[in-house]
Amino acid sequence: GVPGMDEILARVVAPLPSYETRDKSPPPPESNSLEFMHFYKSLDKEDKVGFLSKLSQDFGVDHRSVSELSVKLLDTQLRDQATILQVEDRIRYNLTPRYKQLLGHISRVEGGVKFLVDLRADLLEIIASKTSESPHIRELNGTLKGLLSEWFSVGLLRLERITWQSPCEILQKISQYEAVHPVRNWTDLKRRVGPYRRCYAFTHAAMPGEPLVVLHVALTEDIADNIQSIVREFATLDSEEDVNKINAAIFYSISSTQAGLQGVELGNYLIKRVVRELQSEFPHMAQFSSLSPIPGFSSWLQGLLAQYRKEGRGSDLLSEQEWREVEQAVDSTPGPPTVDSLRKLIGTSEWMHSERLSGVLEPVLMRLCAWYLYGEKRRGYALNPVANFHLQNGATMWRLNWHADSSPRGVANSCGIMVNYRYFLSETSKNSALYLQNKVIAASEQVLGLVSQFQKNSKL
Numbered sequence: 001g002v003p004g005m006d007e008i009l010a011r012v013v014a015p016l017p018s019y020e021t022r023d024k025s026p027p028p029p030e031s032n033s034l035e036f037m038h039f040y041k042s043l044d045k046e047d048k049v050g051f052l053s054k055l056s057q058d059f060g061v062d063h064r065s066v067s068e069l070s071v072k073l074l075d076t077q078l079r080d081q082a083t084i085l086q087v088e089d090r091i092r093y094n095l096t097p098r099y100k101q102l103l104g105h106i107s108r109v110e111g112g113v114k115f116l117v118d119l120r121a122d123l124l125e126i127i128a129s130k131t132s133e134s135p136h137i138r139e140l141n142g143t144l145k146g147l148l149s150e151w152f153s154v155g156l157l158r159l160e161r162i163t164w165q166s167p168c169e170i171l172q173k174i175s176q177y178e179a180v181h182p183v184r185n186w187t188d189l190k191r192r193v194g195p196y197r198r199c200y201a202f203t204h205a206a207m208p209g210e211p212l213v214v215l216h217v218a219l220t221e222d223i224a225d226n227i228q229s230i231v232r233e234f235a236t237l238d239s240e241e242d243v244n245k246i247n248a249a250i251f252y253s254i255s256s257t258q259a260g261l262q263g264v265e266l267g268n269y270l271i272k273r274v275v276r277e278l279q280s281e282f283p284h285m286a287q288f289s290s291l292s293p294i295p296g297f298s299s300w301l302q303g304l305l306a307q308y309r310k311e312g313r314g315s316d317l318l319s320e321q322e323w324r325e326v327e328q329a330v331d332s333t334p335g336p337p338t339v340d341s342l343r344k345l346i347g348t349s350e351w352m353h354s355e356r357l358s359g360v361l362e363p364v365l366m367r368l369c370a371w372y373l374y375g376e377k378r379r380g381y382a383l384n385p386v387a388n389f390h391l392q393n394g395a396t397m398w399r400l401n402w403h404a405d406s407s408p409r410g411v412a413n414s415c416g417i418m419v420n421y422r423y424f425l426s427e428t429s430k431n432s433a434l435y436l437q438n439k440v441i442a443a444s445e446q447v448l449g450l451v452s453q454f455q456k457n458s459k460l
Ligand SMILES: CC(C)(COP(=O)(O)OP(=O)(O)O)[C@@H](O)C(=O)NCCC(N)=O
Pocket: 179, 180, 213, 253, 254, 255, 256, 257, 261, 262, 263, 264, 265, 266, 267, 268, 269, 386, 389
């Protein structure tokens, strides 16, 4: 245990005022919140778990009073509506965890909201790492997520466009937070906020100077099919005159910066907000799409090949013709190629530089990748987290792009393939509902065609 923990909790976590005095009791002194924050920050990770367990378990809902009131409600079922509503309101009030009042008080002191965002990040880490399986910890996380969702609702967020004239401390953070295509140097960063580019972030008054989620956009003639043309291109010297070179907005990187705001859907709101911003700047713009990585495809593929080999079904993955082509292309290994030679082939990036080999592998890898994105599920939703994110937003799985990312990371993670999730504005809310409720994936003819090729080949 943590010395002084019980004492500080009993003193600082004010009891829930009685139902009768709920609107009349003054808030506890700000010093209580400040002391709580200071104490918590002084704890090491292990003690934080103990502290949060105690807070959530002993300072939550008074279960006895709720059950007593529930019995009363059963009695009054026969009474008039007013009485029933009264008892229900008492139950509603008594279902407020005692610590929820404390969280509200903390949010009103300087730096309190940021403290609570970081506290939720601790809770999420405790839950994800199964350090604690306590249902009270999960309940505390749920309560805090509810409060954060209210405080960070889209109406209270500020959209900021980041340019080369933005303060250095913001530009530095944009560079540091970039999670998808790491910024290499100042020149690289300058290009990402320069001509034919846009960079937007949501900020919140309670966390000044902190970009909560960052979206990088490329303004292009049509929907980009490779990332090098976006992040590798030498800075275009001309300014952004040529407006008819701008017909499409490509979201090529989005990153949330606060782990504690996971589940608050900031990225989705930012994309929709930026679309509106770009439509007002470029009224004729009609194409909005991501250019997304496919993290996890290569490792999934290695697993699939191993599984097929174990089950002796290796030959199912490729047609006779394709196996022969692979055999000819890798003339080094004697005898007919096996799944192993295919695994070795894909294990390095050599094949990318051989015109012949990549020609042979293209149809195979494209249909396997289409299946990975469209067919592989986790609890019914897309297994790939980036696909799941865009599909939840209502985007359409629109186009797989071969040789889209020739960087070592791109080849290692997804055999160089990237995917466009396209935002057809009139369809996003319908697609999002169909996906979330019925787990239906909106996909284009190209994607569905590749998926059916996989299914024909693998007799799945
Ligand atoms: C993709 C992101 C921005 C989605 O964030 P958000 O919209 O807040 O979703 P959620 O965290 O509320 O589920 C977030 O998951 C993230 O930063 N992922 C790592 C970088 C990436 N783009 O995959």
